[in-house]
Amino acid sequence: MHKVRSTFHLWVLVILFISVLAVWYAILRESNDDLVVSFLNVGQGDAIFIKAPNGNQILIDGGQNNAVLRELSKVMPFYDRSIDVVLATHPDSDHIGGLSSVLDRYDVSLFLETEARADTPAFLSLRKAVLSEMEEKGMKYLNPRAGQVIWLDKETRLVVLFPDRSTDGFETNTASIVAKLVHGDSSFMLTGDAPSSIENYLVSVYGKNLASTVLKAGHHGSKTSSSEIFVGFVSPRYAVISAGKDNSYGHPHKQVLDIFNKLNAMPLSTIEGRVTFVSDGISLKYKE
Numbered sequence: 001m002h003k004v005r006s007t008f009h010l011w012v013l014v015i016l017f018i019s020v021l022a023v024w025y026a027i028l029r030e031s032n033d034d035l036v037v038s039f040l041n042v043g044q045g046d047a048i049f050i051k052a053p054n055g056n057q058i059l060i061d062g063g064q065n066n067a068v069l070r071e072l073s074k075v076m077p078f079y080d081r082s083i084d085v086v087l088a089t090h091p092d093s094d095h096i097g098g099l100s101s102v103l104d105r106y107d108v109s110l111f112l113e114t115e116a117r118a119d120t121p122a123f124l125s126l127r128k129a130v131l132s133e134m135e136e137k138g139m140k141y142l143n144p145r146a147g148q149v150i151w152l153d154k155e156t157r158l159v160v161l162f163p164d165r166s167t168d169g170f171e172t173n174t175a176s177i178v179a180k181l182v183h184g185d186s187s188f189m190l191t192g193d194a195p196s197s198i199e200n201y202l203v204s205v206y207g208k209n210l211a212s213t214v215l216k217a218g219h220h221g222s223k224t225s226s227s228e229i230f231v232g233f234v235s236p237r238y239a240v241i242s243a244g245k246d247n248s249y250g251h252p253h254k255q256v257l258d259i260f261n262k263l264n265a266m267p268l269s270t271i272e273g274r275v276t277f278v279s280d281g282i283s284l285k286y287k288e
Contacts, residue, residue, distance in 0.1 A: 018178055035156055035183040035215075039275040040071040044244030044251075045094035048190065049075050052152035054176045057086040060179075062098035062191060064122070071075065071274065081106055084148060088113040089192030090176040093122035102128040108133060110140045115168040116175035127158065142175060155281060156183045161202060161210075162194070167233055173219065174198060180212060184281025187211075189234050191218040191225065199230035214277060215265065217241045221252025228259050238286065239265040240275050 033053045040047040042063030049072065050058045061195070062068045083106045084087030087094050091113070100122075102108070111130055117123065125176045130235070133139040146164035149157050159180045167175035189212035191199075199218065202210060215236035218225025220243040243251040252269065260267045268275045268286070276287040 007255075015131055017232075018048065029130050030116045030213055033280060034196065035186065035279045036280075037181065037188055037277045037280070038071075038075050038240055039216065039240045039270055040075070041270045041274045042067045042071060042242075043248055044190070044247045044249070045097065046216075046242045047071065048216065048242075051075075052150070052156040052159075052183075054153035056084045056152045056156075058087065058152065058158065059102065060087045061085050061095040061192070062102050064097035066092040066098055066101050068098035069105060069237070072106075073275070075276075083108050084152075085110045085112065085142075085164070086110075087177065087179075088089065088126070089122045089178075089190075090114060090172045091116055091118040091120070091126075092172050093118075095123040095129040095192070096126050097219070103129045103133050103139075106150070107116065107137065108139050110142065112142050112144050112177070114163055114170075114175045114177060115143055115166050115172050116172050143207055156181070159181075161206060162198060173224075176218075178202065180210075181281050184283045186213050186277075186279035188214045188216065188277075189236065190216045192245075193219040193222075193225065195219065196227040196230065197260065199225065199227050203233050207233060212236055214238045214240060217252065217256065219251075219254050219259075219268075220247075220249070222249065223255045223270075226256045226259060226287050228263070231259055231263050231265065235263070236265045236286075238277075240266075241267060241271075242267040243269060243271055245271045 017120045036051040038049045045063035046061040048062045050061040083188045086108050090230045096280040151157050173193040176194040179190050181188040210233045212234050215234050221241035241252045278285045
């Protein structure tokens with residue numbers, strides 16, 4: 001009997017040792033000097049997960065439902081239950097529908113959104129969740145403005161390009177937060193659902209400074225966004241379209257794909273699954 005107990009205790013120690021090794025392997029695997037940007041596969045909606053080289057994380061939008069939680073579990077370590085920044089580009093349900101669940105599951109340090117509002121269950125649910133996190137956990141809150149910079153680490157920054165004013169009363173897509181993520185020589189133009197009218201305004205304000213390696217196509221590849229002049233000034237190597245398979249809107253529109261092909265921007269879509277880029281600040285790699 002004593003020998004049986006000893007053998008049992010030995011196996012318990014072995015299992016615990018293997019478990020500890022597995023945890024440290026996961027930690028070390030996640031620790032690197034690269035920027036990782038994942039356009040998540042959340043169906044007909046937007047969700048972008050960004051991990052800076054120092055481990056800081058930002059989630060931009062959360063799709064229309066809890067699919068974002070499934071996707072986050074695949075790009076974040078299983079033991080990680082915090083996100084540094086959550087940014088809602090605008091209050092449409094296909095961008096914020098999953099964010100209430102994100103706030104419930106993860107500890108969030110800072111929440112960003114515009115003043116635009118929507119009379120929808122998704123927005124009302126998110127509003128309740130945001131107020132609760134602010135009151136109970138001290139989550140910080142900000143309505144960003146053009147020119148503000150969120151430093152994820154000393155070499156990685158998210159620069160807000162729009163809005164440059166209060167968006168209270170704006171049509172929701174027009175109120176979209178547009179931002180440029182920069183890490184060394186790699187950059188990402190992140191546009192929410194900004195329509196061509198806002199794209200034209202950005203061209204008039206920023207011109208060649210819009211140039212980015214990757215463009216997140218506005219409004220899921222709709223012809224209301226990704227105007228030729230805007231795509232020309234951004235001059236992306238890749239154009240990512242966040243859309244759902246067999247969506248009823250016909251996204252991405254052929255007109256948009258033709259613009260991308262004309263301007264030598266390789267179109268990639270979350271219809272085929274998650275789209276991930278890795279940058280060391282010098283080169284950018286697309287991971288299939």
